[in-house]
Amino acid sequence: MELELLAQSCEVVDNNRNRRKRMRISNFGETVKRFLLQMTIEPAIFLYTFTSYVHLPVLQAFIYEKAYIAIYKNASDVWSDKEHSNEHTLPVQTLANHTFLLSTVCLLLPSLFVTAVCGSLSDIHSRKRILLFPFIGLILSDINYIIQSIYMKMNIYFILLSDVLFGLFGGFSSILGTMFSFSARLPAENRNSCHIATIEAFIGFGGTMGFIAAGLLHRSCSYLIIFLINTAIHVVILVYLCLRIAKHHDEITAEASENGHHALFVTLTIIQKFGYHFKQLYQTVFKYRTEHGRCRIILSLVAFCLSYFLSSGQ
Incomplete structure (x- = not known):
């Protein structure tokens, strides 16, 4: 029992x-x-940061190799002779660093203005279109990199066309800014703070995985293959955002409708629209603020531009 x-x-x-x-x-x-x-845009931001951190070291090596070809006409002869390579490495490094510095300038300068306009447009126009806009420029930039990797003897400065294209569509700052803006404006029941924290986690994780993958891809694949992989991922991001962003996420903000900004904006011409947004940008930066707020904003922008500019081409 x-x-x-x-x-x-x-x-x-x-x-x-x-x-x-x-x-x-x-x-x-x-x-x-x-x-x-x-999840809405979190997978997209992960894939974008992954490709960005893959792209940066690969681009530096790509520019360096293009510089060798530009100076010596045949990079294989230079790499095969170690003594010859050491004696003539200074002009190659100079050309590569100058090219990378110009690449940074071509990306940074136009993107500063376009990003500000995109931020203003997202308050009045379609959020979905503003979210997709910089990825179109990113894909066009990838196409130029693919062409440059096929024709390695093409002038090295044609690489800058990719940065100009991406900068004219807002650059990386527009992508990050519009994604954070989109996430912050989701309905309250979706817990905005959790969305922001998740995006930051995905950015860090994507960057870490990108740096790891960059070395592996650079050792095992050609530049053409790497740029094709990045392009394919960017196309996937664009398609994902088109399908994932629901219609109710694409509505005009209540603030813009209540203030009548949208009805007024529709009647303006294209030139007047850009003028309106640049005026908004000017007022944001230079209007009077209490407790030296205007000075702090200007100093922050100057510090960011200087740090980003000086860290390039090193």
């Missing part, structure tokens, strides 16, 4: 243990499912 009771109690304990285990698995599955359903 006692043995039967002991066996029954053991069976009950095992059943309870299995039930709790199934509940934990079920709760975990529901949590993961709910998390995936709440």
